[in-house]
Amino acid sequence: MANILEVKNLKISFRTQGGTLKAVRDISFNLERGKTLAIVGESGSGKSVTSRSILGILAGNAIVDGGEILYDGKDLLKIPEDEMCKIRGDKISMVFQDPLSSLNPIVKIGRQITEAMLLKNKGNRRRARKEFNRTLSKLRKNMMLAKPGEEAKIAEMIKAFDSYNMSALKEETAYNTAYSYADELHESIGDFLFLQEKGQKVNVKFELKDCAAKLRRTKNRFLTKGNISDLKLEEGAKLPAGSIDSCIDKFVDELRSARTVYRLAGKDKSSAIDTVRDILERVRELVGGLVERETPDFLSIGYYEYKHSAQDIESLDTAAINKKTSACLRDEFLNEFTEYVDQAIRYSHEQSIGKKKEILAELDSAKTYYEGAYTKSAAKSYAKKLASGVENSIDELEIVKDSYAYTFRSSLLHAIEQYFYFTKHNPKEEARFARQSKKREALIARGKKVDWKVVPKRVRDLAELREEVSKVVATQDERYRDYIENDTNGNTAARATEMIEWFRHQASQAVYKINKRIAKEKAIRLMKEVGISEPRIRYNQYPFEFSGGMRQRIVIAIALAADPDILICDEPTTALDVTIQAQILELINKLKAERNLSVVFITHDLGVVANMADDIAVMYAGKIVEYGTADDVFYDPRHPYTWALLSSMPDLDTKEKLDAIPGTPPNMIYPPEGDAFAARNKYAMQIDYEEQPPQFAVSDTHWAATWLLHPDAPKVEIPKTISDRIERMRKKNEAAEAEA
């Protein structure tokens, strides 16, 4: 699995009146595509700060002391604000803790959801098209190099690939819109009939009008093709014979007349209601049939239409079309094309390996160079030369970008810049500090009342900064060495299919046009998806008209509106009650599976995490103290802080007194020397107060930073409440499995 987001040695502090508050102290973690990472900890442990730094929205007094956040070949800590804007909300979006403060009180909900979609759509389309073209031209170049002498054929192929992709996706977008209308109609009529039967208040006139409008929009070249007899209908359907399109026209007329009948009916509307029910039931049967139809394979159809004429498939039904066109696509084009792509990828891969081997020697000499003495200009020009070499050696056709190689230039230059800045800055800062303290002491010595404090000095250790520079080079060197060693050279076939998939995705982005009406429909669908009833009415309301749970759903809908890669949830369910909480968690899980979303889930409630997380990082005082998969952390917790968190939470079988964690987290302006949790830890040893524990690996996926795991440490048993609970859970699970 590829890491979509990597956080390396992140350090963040805040300038406050009392001094520098160290909020995040050297944390690293990876987020895999399609996985959930949960960060658990008390308030003030730095979990929200971490998430905010990923999004680049740290407060003004924050200082990033070091580290990297790598996403899509970029270091999010170093890119300019313009570029961050393209990522923020679009690729990485966030659900905040307090829904009220993240919604604009004077803008209607609907506008808030659609705003970003409308604003970003054009740019997104353009960007996707650009990306598509750029990669396609790279592919073409590599193909030509891999297969010399076949230029004309390759050019033709690439052209075909480009054009059928785009046209097919336009067709598909139209089909999907029509399908969504049919699906919505099927559901909304079902709801209407159910409510009406139960004697609830329903808006008949609106329903009929809405129904007619939607029904008209379900007409599509493929969806409403053929005759009624082609549809798979429920038993006892009362639909007229003939083509589907004409049937729709007839129903639209009937709906209109039913509306008139209903409007003109006097006080007793029972007979009018019967007509309405009758027509709606028939419409429902029709759209039910439409929804059940087989989906056409647009890519093959697109190719077929590009190569052959559209006429010969017009008369066939969908299944036959699919069969015919997909066979055609496969035989005539795709097999060969995949083969060519495969060749191109292999070629580019081999090229890159060769270049990497070349650059390795240079990296080696760079390592020794940066360990010795150097001047600023020399170091920088050497760094630039080195970076060009590294960038040159990147495999052009890789989909998952090697973030390190891409950010190598900026990291190296930044490190050098930092080193020389502080060489200059440190003495000045020392002098200022000495001057101010002297002045203050003099004033105090004279017996004056001094109402100001000496600003603490902001200096960095030069040796450490120098090391940083050589570390950047060394890391790159190591990664390339690993890469070459582990290079299998195979599996290019898988990469080729992946690449074709990627093109398809980009193409779908490029043709996905949004106007106000589509945005509204999409927003309403999103609102329904996040569980808001009567979304059409709610669409035009203000945030204060919603309850807390509903507001949070709106915030989630806004976060999802842009189809992000990464969703950061900062305590999204803390203010909500259980049923709503369960719904929201289910929703996030569902969306994660559907959209292959990666989620960073921040919470203090371990119970919530169990359902969500694949990996869990327990944070305390700005450090990750335990890291592992959900099974590791819940069935085999090792850090005393994790024990404390687990045992302070009652479950359904808890009867005894709860083990509260005594005291409060330490003041991070003066972080404790040893383990930060030592003061509240009943298992603390002498060494805990003196030295920070390193990470002790428990298994491949699981580590904890506590001295208790040191081989010389005394054996400490897990608290009884937790071991009992784990035992209970084991038994329950085994019983459940046995039953299954």
Place this chain on the structure above:
Amino acid sequence: MEDDKREVLLKVDHLTQSFKMGRSEFKAVDDVSFEIRKGEVFGLVGESGCGKTTTGRSILKIYDITGGSIYFKGQRICAGVRTYKDAIKAARKELKTCTDESRRAELEKEIEDSRKEITKARYDHKMCDKEYARKLVAETDEKYKKLIAEAKSPEEASKLRKEYRKERSIASKTRLITKIQMIFQDPIASLDPRMTVREIISEGLIINGIKDKEYIDERVYEILELVGLVREHAGRYPHEFSGGQRQRIGIARSVVMRPEMIIADEPVSALDVSIQAQVINLLNELREQFDLTIMFIAHDLSVVKYFSDRIGVMYFGKMVELTTSDELFAHPLHPYTKSLLSAIPLPDPRSEKKRTRIVYNALAEHDYSTDKPSLREIVPGHFVHCNDAEEEKYKKELGV
């Protein structure tokens, strides 16, 4: 059951609370009845907006209730007049068309009775505190009359008289309603940012007519230490405290009045897990020490289960199930309760991944078109909101 021997402290009888929403009315609490016995913890759960907080607030007379009555220590403290008004309206309507003489007389008598009831309810609603104060004053009078009469020397008698005056003034100012105190959900919003902790805690005492500064300070310090804070905190302002400490101040403020009952409205929802445990442990200690009765409103079911003796489940203003906490979790009957229990997150990843939430749809679940439901006792101590057919079904489910 041994529970039944304990005195009923609070009795909520057909409580209805509606709010005006434009022309229409919205019933936040609809015909809810329950009893809380002395020394027990009664948990009230339900989703947000189902009326649990409104119930708590109605008991405290923060709202004027629409219908039903609430009895505290046998004294009616709240009374609504809607039911009587409706009865009068119905009778009047019938009176217009009715020709039968005897029936007319009957209806007129009904109207007369309802009017009397309304007067009585209004009197109780308004004067319950004074009634209680009068009772207290009478008790103090009696006690001191006897003591003064028995006094041996004139000095002792004068001393007693002084004490008597002080206590009588306190008694006359005592409000019955102060015996019920509330802990609010949001520890930030519920503390006045311009008052020191001392002022916040002592406010209730001062309103109750205690003027002795030293005595007040003593009480404040004592309470502060009781809830796990220190004396020095008395001079500070709320913003200087963390969330857990603020909630402790909120608890101190309600306990200082020596209440007999506390309504805790989601006291731990806004707190971190580790702080939650501290606050729950504190409430448990206070409960033992002062023999408190607690009505615990919350939505976190595992906390409610841990803390409460009996649990009432509310849904859309109605009490749908009411029983002891063990029974509720072992044999949930109402489909809403089942759905609620299926939504509890547990610290167990493997079973969590397999958990399926039961979805509750009130309209699809019940058919109340012909047979109206009410709160019925299925087995002793286990009440469910249902109609005849469902009662049969539930009884079968429990094997009765």
